[in-house]
Amino acid sequence: MWLARRGVDVVGVDISPTAIAQARELAAASGVSDRSRFEVVDLDTGLPAGPPADVIVCHLFRDPRLYTPIIERLAPGGLLAIAVLSVVGAAPGRFRAAPGELTTAFGELQVIASGEGDGLAWLLGRRPGS
Ligand SMILES: C[S@@+](CC[C@H](N)C(=O)[O-])C[C@H]1O[C@@H](n2cnc3c(N)ncnc32)[C@H](O)[C@@H]1O
The missing domain is CATH 3.40.50.150 (Vaccinia Virus protein VP39)
Structure with a gap:
């Protein structure tokens, strides 16, 4: 949120669907949904492509x-x-x-x-x- 509020395009990952849902809700409430994306990712399989x-x-x-x-x-x-x-x-x-x-x-x-x-x-x- 801190980065997105400062104009940075952000991708956030966590294995927890609850955490990702909360991040998406916070992004929407903060007006930064257009420059933030949050995805459920299991980092045990490595970094997602990007x-x-x-x-x-x-x-x-x-x-x-x-x-x-x-x-x-x-x-x-x-x-x-x-x-x-x-x-x-x-x-x-x-x-x-x-x-x-x-x-x-x-x-x-x-x-x-x-x-x-x-x-x-x-x-x-x-x-x-x-
Ligand atoms: C100590 S919490 C830190 C959460 C958040 N980064 C913070 O600083 O408040 C550890 C986080 O790692 C996530 N996590 C655990 N195993 C993971 C995995 N294999 N891939 C992605 N995230 C994982 C948990 O869901 C949890 O949100």
């Missing part, structure tokens, strides 16, 4: 198998904002990133900012290019 993206936001969904496809999907100069659960500052868990996971996985991006602690890891990076 054109290069200027911005990718991945918030609290972690699948290391998607890290390389996410980099490849970014347009040159495109931005990635990702936040995942982390073992740093939290109890171990199979859904949590290992220490340094994001900075290692996205090391070929220009890392603008990153951090980890209190059970969360996050990174903002730009794909080199124009």
Whole structure:
């Protein structure tokens, strides 16, 4: 919604039909249905097909198998904002990133900012290019 309200054409995906229905309702209520599309997608089968993206936001969904496809999907100069659960500052868990996971996985991006602690890891990076 934040991006769409600022004029960006947005595609949002989640496996939950409830979440997607709520996103569509919010888009309609916010007057941004014309530039936002929300689809039920199982990311266990990989990223859905699509054109290069200027911005990718991945918030609290972690699948290391998607890290390389996410980099490849970014347009040159495109931005990635990702936040995942982390073992740093939290109890171990199979859904949590290992220490340094994001900075290692996205090391070929220009890392603008990153951090980890209190059970969360996050990174903002730009794909080199124009
Ligand atoms: C912790 S919630 C985060 C939701 C939202 N991104 C946010 O930040 O508020 C994790 C989300 O991942 C979705 N999810 C779980 N498995 C998925 C899969 N295989 N493919 C796509 N989405 C999935 C869940 O439906 C849930 O909405």
